[in-house]
Amino acid sequence: MPTSPDLSAKLTLRSDAVVKPCEIFGPSLWQAASPVRTVPARRIIRCERDLDDAVPVVCRGWAASFVMLADASRQILSFLLPGDMFSAAFLFESQSHCTVEAITEVDYRAFKRGEMKAMLLKQPDLFDNFYKAWAEEKSRADQLIVDLGRRSAEERIARLILNLAARLAPRGLGQTENVEIEFPLRQHHIADATGLTPVHVSKVLSELRRGGLIELSGRTLTILDLERFRRLAYMR
Amino acid sequence: MPTSPDLSAKLTLRSDAVVKPCEIFGPSLWQAASPVRTVPARRIIRCERDLDDAVPVVCRGWAASFVMLADASRQILSFLLPGDMFSAAFLFESQSHCTVEAITEVDYRAFKRGEMKAMLLKQPDLFDNFYKAWAEEKSRADQLIVDLGRRSAEERIARLILNLAARLAPRGLGQTENVEIEFPLRQHHIADATGLTPVHVSKVLSELRRGGLIELSGRTLTILDLERFRRLAYMR
DNA sequence: CGGCGACTTGAAACGTGTCAATTAGCGTGG
DNA sequence: CCACGCTAATTGACACGTTTCAAGTCGCCG
Numbered sequence: 001m002p003t004s005p006d007l008s009a010k011l012t013l014r015s016d017a018v019v020k021p022c023e024i025f026g027p028s029l030w031q032a033a034s035p036v037r038t039v040p041a042r043r044i045i046r047c048e049r050d051l052d053d054a055v056p057v058v059c060r061g062w063a064a065s066f067v068m069l070a071d072a073s074r075q076i077l078s079f080l081l082p083g084d085m086f087s088a089a090f091l092f093e094s095q096s097h098c099t100v101e102a103i104t105e106v107d108y109r110a111f112k113r114g115e116m117k118a119m120l121l122k123q124p125d126l127f128d129n130f131y132k133a134w135a136e137e138k139s140r141a142d143q144l145i146v147d148l149g150r151r152s153a154e155e156r157i158a159r160l161i162l163n164l165a166a167r168l169a170p171r172g173l174g175q176t177e178n179v180e181i182e183f184p185l186r187q188h189h190i191a192d193a194t195g196l197t198p199v200h201v202s203k204v205l206s207e208l209r210r211g212g213l214i215e216l217s218g219r220t221l222t223i224l225d226l227e228r229f230r231r232l233a234y235m236r
Numbered sequence: 237m238p239t240s241p242d243l244s245a246k247l248t249l250r251s252d253a254v255v256k257p258c259e260i261f262g263p264s265l266w267q268a269a270s271p272v273r274t275v276p277a278r279r280i281i282r283c284e285r286d287l288d289d290a291v292p293v294v295c296r297g298w299a300a301s302f303v304m305l306a307d308a309s310r311q312i313l314s315f316l317l318p319g320d321m322f323s324a325a326f327l328f329e330s331q332s333h334c335t336v337e338a339i340t341e342v343d344y345r346a347f348k349r350g351e352m353k354a355m356l357l358k359q360p361d362l363f364d365n366f367y368k369a370w371a372e373e374k375s376r377a378d379q380l381i382v383d384l385g386r387r388s389a390e391e392r393i394a395r396l397i398l399n400l401a402a403r404l405a406p407r408g409l410g411q412t413e414n415v416e417i418e419f420p421l422r423q424h425h426i427a428d429a430t431g432l433t434p435v436h437v438s439k440v441l442s443e444l445r446r447g448g449l450i451e452l453s454g455r456t457l458t459i460l461d462l463e464r465f466r467r468l469a470y471m472r
Numbered sequence: 473c474g475g476c477g478a479c480t481t482g483a484a485a486c487g488t489g490t491c492a493a494t495t496a497g498c499g500t501g502g
Numbered sequence: 503c504c505a506c507g508c509t510a511a512t513t514g515a516c517a518c519g520t521t522t523c524a525a526g527t528c529g530c531c532g
Contacts, residue, residue, distance in 0.1 A: 067382045069472045075385040077378050089371045092364075097375060121357065128328075134370070135325045139333060141377040142313050146303045148384035149311040149431030153488070187511065195385030197489055202511055236305045389520070423479070433521055438480060 010178040013168035015062060015081050029126065032115035039102050046086060046100040054110035055090045058082050061106035062184050065098045066192060076193040078140060079103075079185075081167055088134035091117060104184045148195045151236060153204050156194040158233035161214070161221065176226060183221035246414040249404035251298060251317050265362065268351035275338050282322060282336040290346035291326045294318050297342035298420050301334045302428060312429040314376060315339075315421075317403055324370035327353060340420045384431045387472060389440050392430040394469035397450070397457065412462060419457035 036059060039045055045063060046056065063080040065087065077098055080086060086100050091113060120127045140163070147156050165181050166173050173179065187205070191198040208214045213229050215222040223229050272295060275281055281299060282292060299316040301323065313334055316322060322336050327349060356363045376399070383392050401417050402409050409415065423441070427434040444450045449465050451458040459465050 067378070069382070069386055071472050073386050073472070075382040077381055089374060092367050092371060097378065121360075121363075124357075127357075131328045135328060138323075138325060138374055138377065141374065141381060142303070142333065144381050145313055145377060145384060146305070146311040148381060150305055150309050186509095198511080199490080199513090200488055203488095203513085206512075236307045236309070422477095434479085435481090435522080436520055438478095439520095442480075 009176050010180060011169070011174075011176040012180045013165055014182045015168055016060065017168070017170060029111065029116065029119060032112045032119065034110045034112070036107050036109055038105065038107050041102055041104050041106075043102045043106075044099060045102055045106065045108065046096070048097060048099045049095060051094050052110075053094050053113045055113055055116055056086045056100075056108050056110045058084050058086075059107040059109055062103040063100055063106050063108075064103055064189060064193075065100045067098050074192050075195065076189065077144075078137070079164065079189075079193070081164075085133060085137075088130065088137055091120075091130070103189065153194065153196050153200060154207070155233055155236065156196070157190060157201065157204050158208070158229060160190065160193055161223070162230065162233050165223070173226070179223040179226055181221045181223070182219065183216070184219050245412050246416060247405070247410075247412040248416045249401055250418045251404055252296065253404070253406060265347065265352065265355060268348045268355065270346045270348070272343050272345050274341065274343050277338055277340050277342075279338045279342075280335060281338055281342065281344065282332070284333060284335045285331060287330050288346075289330050289349045291349055291352055292322045292336075292344050292346045294320050294322075295343040295345055298339040299336055299342050299344075300339055300425060300429075301336045303334050310428050311431065312425065313380075314373070315400065315425075315429070317400075321369060321373075324366070324373050327356075327366070339425065389430065389432050389436055390443070391469055391472065392432070393426060393437065393440050394444070394449075394465060396426065396429055397459070398466065398469050401459070409462070415459040415462055417457045417459070418455065419452070420455050 034054070046052065048067075058080045060082055063086075064076045065078050065080060066074045066076040068074045080100070085091075087096060087098075090096065094113070120130050143159075143163075147159055151159070161181075162173075164183075165179055168181060187201045188198045190196075190205075191201045194201070196204075205214075205216060209216065213223070213225055213232070215224055270290070282288065284303070294316045296318055299322075300312045301314055301316060302310045302312040304310045316336070321327075323332060323334075326332065330349070356366050379395075379399075383395055387395070397417075398409075400419075401415055404417060423437045424434045426432075426441075427437045430437070432440075441450075441452060445452065449459070449461055449468070451460055
């Protein structure tokens with residue numbers, strides 16, 4: 001007797017399935033692009049204060065943009081998935097206040113700022129795509145502020161996972177029972193993104209596992225009970 | 237015998253001295269503006285999910301944009317001073333994820349989105365002013381993420397105060413010995429902006445006063461020892 | 473004068489951090 | 503193929519910062 005279809009329903013999310021930069025910017029922008037560059041995991045791709053008149057876009061892999069403090073603690077501002085600009089602000093400023101590091105091996109392209117800017121101003125639909133990306137970046141930053149200011153460790157971690165899953169899901173997360181996610185993050189990445197310590201992240205993840213909410217093995221994370229996990233993340 | 241000039245040097249910062257919206261947008265934009273509206277302190281000016289095709293700009297007074305959670309706790313995303321757009325994102329989206337509330341009595345104007353947008357696209361220098369404002373908004377949000385994720389209560393509060401002072405100072409904060417700031421915030425505003433409780437804010441402020449760093453009476457805050465206060469705020 | 477909101481203060485509880493010891497996992501070289 | 507050494511993760515005991523709760527003061531306005 002087969003398992004009931006509802007319970008066996010499974011959604012697998014991988015970052016190589018998400019929208020590619022060309023879909024965001026449209027083919028007309030590709031003439032402003034430099035060739036693809038590949039960097040290994042853990043490499044710094046772009047450093048705070050670097051001057052560079054380019055707008056880099058992730059094509060493959062995961063990266064993180066973060067700020068490093070004097071005591072060597074760091075705060076991750078956002079994870080960059082394929083299709084993400086390092087920051088929309090690069091279109092206007094050649095300098096940034098944050099550093100970008102590859103988490104996995106990363107392919108990226110750098111678009112020339114001047115050409116890109118000129119093209120955006122000429123093509124209103126391209127421009128719309130661009131500001132939508134920027135607005136989403138800002139909206140995510142605001143959400144993170146709320147998470148860090150007003151939510152518990154458990155909630156922060158659950159929300160981080162759900163947000164990543166949502167960004168990887170091409171059509172958004174439905175009511176699927178089982179969600180399996182490609183998950184290359186180390187616990188210290190989660191810690192730096194949620195404002196916690198790696199030790200505490202480990203404890204909370206163990207708790208979530210014990211509660212039957214998630215499974216985390218190798219570089220794959222599975223949300224076992226999406227509904228309960230969501231309640232945990234959005235309550236308050 | 238008079239006090240030495242260095243020690244008596246004083247800088248007074250008031251929000252009615254900061255740059256006016258017209259200086260940001262240039263006079264050419266004023267044809268897109270609605271007349272000034274005035275709302276009393278504590279009034280909600282614009283609600284989350286309100287649909288409104290306008291880009292509101294503060295002309296006088298202080299306001300706060302915040303997100304409210306289900307348990308009635310709230311997180312302030314930013315304080316709005318004269319010259320600030322409620323959010324640059326309003327230029328593109330008529331809906332927002334946050335609410336704006338007047339702290340003092342507030343005058344504001346709403347610019348018509350369509351006209352404003354058209355004008356920005358036609359006048360590159362206006363456009364530059366606009367994206368600079370947006371980039372600054374984003375940069376402040378990123379700073380707040382770092383503060384909430386990685387700094388102590390004392391640091392967060394000191395940084396909040398210094399940031400407000402810097403925004404009120406037309407030419408930036410120098411090495412002035414005494415900085416006196418118009419400060420209409422209640423302690424619960426500070427709490428909601430720093431992710432703390434009002435009780436703890438009270439304790440930290442008392443500590444700062446006892447340490448001779450600040451003076452806070454009525455609606456005026458004085459930084460008594462700017463250098464020490466800065467060290468406190470920027471260390472880490 | 474009374475009432476109310478803003479603030480203060482202290483005691484105790486709680487969540488998260490710190491430290492330290494231990495285990496698991498993984499790539500490298502013998 | 504195994505031993506080694508490294509980094510990542512786990513776990514427990516304890517410390518610390520912040521919250522919660524409660525009582526009380528102060529100032530302001532009706």
